[in-house]
Amino acid sequence: MKSILFLLVSSLLWMACSSNQDNKIERVEAPIVSNDGQTITFKDSSMRHFFQTEPVYDGLVSAAYTAPGKVAATVVASVAGASQNVVLFDNPDLASSYTALAQHQTNIHQIQQINLKQKEIELDRASDLLNHGAATGRDVLEAQTALSLERSNLANEKASLIQYEANLKQGGFDPGTLRRAPTGKAYVICDIPENQISNIREGGACYVIFSAYPDKTFRGQIEDIADVVDNVTRMVKLRVSILDNSSLLKAGMFAQVSFDLKNTGNQTTIDKESFVTVDGKDYAFVSKGNGVFERKAIKIGQQMGERLIVLEGLEKNDQVVIKGTIQLKGLSFGY
Numbered sequence: 072m073k074s075i076l077f078l079l080v081s082s083l084l085w086m087a088c089s090s091n092q093d094n095k096i097e098r099v100e101a102p103i104v105s106n107d108g109q110t111i112t113f114k115d116s117s118m119r120h121f122f123q124t125e126p127v128y129d130g131l132v133s134a135a136y137t138a139p140g141k142v143a144a145t146v147v148a149s150v151a152g153a154s155q156n157v158v159l160f161d162n163p164d165l166a167s168s169y170t171a172l173a174q175h176q177t178n179i180h181q182i183q184q185i186n187l188k189q190k191e192i193e194l195d196r197a198s199d200l201l202n203h204g205a206a207t208g209r210d211v212l213e214a215q216t217a218l219s220l221e222r223s224n225l226a227n228e229k230a231s232l233i234q235y236e237a238n239l240k241q242g243g244f245d246p247g248t249l250r251r252a253p254t255g256k257a258y259v260i261c262d263i264p265e266n267q268i269s270n271i272r273e274g275g276a277c278y279v280i281f282s283a284y285p286d287k288t289f290r291g292q293i294e295d296i297a298d299v300v301d302n303v304t305r306m307v308k309l310r311v312s313i314l315d316n317s318s319l320l321k322a323g324m325f326a327q328v329s330f331d332l333k334n335t336g337n338q339t340t341i342d343k344e345s346f347v348t349v350d351g352k353d354y355a356f357v358s359k360g361n362g363v364f365e366r367k368a369i370k371i372g373q374q375m376g377e378r379l380i381v382l383e384g385l386e387k388n389d390q391v392v393i394k395g396t397i398q399l400k401g402l403s404f405g406y
Contacts, residue, residue, distance in 0.1 A: 100114050100115045102114075102115075102118065102402060104402055104403065108366065108402070108403040108404055108405065109365060109366045109403070110363065110364070110365055110366070111356075111363070111364045111365075111366075111399060111402050111403060112362055112363050112364075113362035113363075113364075114362060115362075116362070118362075119362045121394075121395050121398075122358070122364070122392055122394060122395035122398075122399075123392070123393050123394035123395065124358045124390040124391060124392050124393060125342065125390070125391060125393050126387075126388060126389070126390055126391070127339055127340075127341060127381070127385050127386065127387055127388070127389045127391055128339070128340045128341070128378070129338070129339050129340075129387045130338070135329055135330065135331055135332065135376065136263070136267060136270070136329070136330045136332050136376060137327055137328065137329045137330075138261040138262060138263050138309070138327075138328050138330075139261060139262075139325070139326070139327060139328075140259045140260060140261030140279070140311070140325075140326045140327070140328045141161065141259065141260060141261075141323065141324065141325055141326060142161065142257055142258070142259055142281075142320050142321060142322050142323060142324040142326065143160065143161050143162065143165070143242065143243065143244075143258050143259065143260040143322065144158055144159060144160045144161065144165070144244065144249070144257070144258045144322055145158075145159050145256070145257045145258070145315075145320060145321065145322050146158055146159075146249075146252045146253065146254055146255065146256040146257070147159060147254060147318075148254045155173075155250060156252065156253070156254055158249050158252070159322045160322060161322040161323040162242060164238065164242075165238065165239060165242045165244065168235045168238040168239050168242075169235075169239060169244075169246070169249065171231075171235050172232065172235040172236065172239065172246055175228050175231050175232045175235065176232065178228045179225065179228045179229060179232070182221055182224055182225045182228065183225065186221045186224075187218070187221050187222070187225070190214070190217050190218040190221050191218060193214045193217065193218075194211070194214040194215060194217075194218050196214075197210045197211045197213075197214040198211055198214075240297070240298070240299075241297075241299065242260070242308075243258075243260040243295070243297055243308040243309070243310045244258070244310065245294075245295060245310075248294065248295075253314070255314055255315050255316040255317075255318065256312055256313070256314055256315075257312070257313045257314075257315050257320040258294075258310055258311070258312055258313075259279060259291065259310075259311040259312075259313065259326055259328060260308055260309070260310055260311075261308075261309050261311065261326075261328045262301075262304070262306035262307065262308055262309070263306065263307055263309050264305065264306060264307075265300050265305045265306065265307060266373055266374055267332070267373075267374070268296060268307055269373055270330075270332040270373065270375065271293060271296065271309070271330055271332075272293065273293055273294065273295060273296060274292065274293060274294075275292070275293045275330070276290060276291070276292060276293075276331075277290075277291045277292070277293055277311055277328055277329060277330050277331075278290060278291065278328070278329045279291045279311065279313060279326050279327070279328050279329075280326065280327050280329075281320065281324050281325065281326045282324065282325045282326070283319075283321075283324055284319065289313050289315070289320075290313070291311040291312060291313045291328070292311065292312050292313075293309060293310075293311055293330075294310045294311065294312045295309070295310040296308075296309055297309070297310075309328075311328055332375050332376060338372075338375075338380045339380065339381045339382075339385060339387065340375065340378040340379060340380050340381060341355060341378065341379055341381055341385070341391050341393075342377060342378060342379075342391075342393045343374065343377055343378060343379050344393055344394070344396060345379075345391045345392060345393050345396060346369065346371065346379065346396070347396055347397070347400045349400070349404055352368060353368070353369050353370065353371050354366055354367065354368055354369060354400075354403075355367055355369050355381075355384070355385060355391050355392070355396075356391070356392040356396060356399045356400075356403075357385070357389045357390060357391055357392070358390040358391075358392060364392065364399055366399070366403050367384050367385060367389075368384055369381055369382075369383060369384030369385055370382040370383040370384055
């Protein structure tokens with residue numbers, strides 16, 4: 072009985088408190104959406120404070136971009152005294168392609184410098200002997216056939232070479248660069264978004280930190296930007312070289328590669344949180360003062376760190392919304 076009475080009293084107190092709270096609730100006037108969603112007006116001043124704005128920036132932009140990477144290959148000296156250094160790959164398929172490539176290149180050199188020259192000499196000798204009656208037409212035909220066979224072998228070797236070159240380039244490597252690489256060179260492969268290609272140049276510097284040596288920063292050089300963009304991820308492979316004479320770096324080590332990004336002149340930019348995309352078109356919301364926000368169609372260029380270059384649609388003094396953009400999108404487009 073006491074427990075029932077306690078529950079009843081508790082319920083009454085809760086209802087009374089709720090009633091008092093309801094009496095204190097103030098009515099909030101809904102925003103007005105006009106001009107086919109292009110203009111949104113908040114007459115209630117309490118709602119205006121939710122949105123934050125910043126002026127459109129017009130000037131030089133610099134930023135840092137960091138991409139995960141991995142040591143894909145290292146160059147070590149050959150203990151057998153070979154003319155070329157040994158390249159150790161993290162990927163067995165690349166190692167196999169590089170070995171096959173080297174073998175085909177050796178075969179091509181053998182055919183061009185020795186076999187073909189020898190067969191050409193034999194053909195000239197057979198032709199000369201035929202002119203002096205010391206050989207037959209059959210001898211000349213056999214020499215011509217032998218020369219044609221060597222030329223065919225050369226064409227086959229060059230055709231086989233193309234596939235292995237393609238495999239290495241797909242993995243971010245240039246075969247010629249690998250052959251010329253000095254001992255101690257390490258190659259880091261990382262992926263960057265397609266929209267960052269224009270911000271990074273071959274020959275530029277970058278900085279690399281490895282998981283194995285978190286307190287040490289290595290200076291690297293951007294050697295190559297791949298010619299192929301991944302159809303699914305829209306990423307591009309980047310090859311960074313590091314000269315590590317201390318042999319600290321090993322194939323397979325994980326790394327973080329940092330790039331300094333700078334645009335080449337004054338640009339109109341906005342925070343990346345300032346724009347929305349609807350049906351393939353980009354928009355930003357500009358505060359006109361007194362709780363009025365206007366939707367503007369814009370054209371976006373490349374991304375620089377946390378900022379986006381705006382090619383069209385905004386003026387230098389526009390106050391662009393950086394917080395509350397999604398809410399304005401819902402009001403403007405009805406969802």
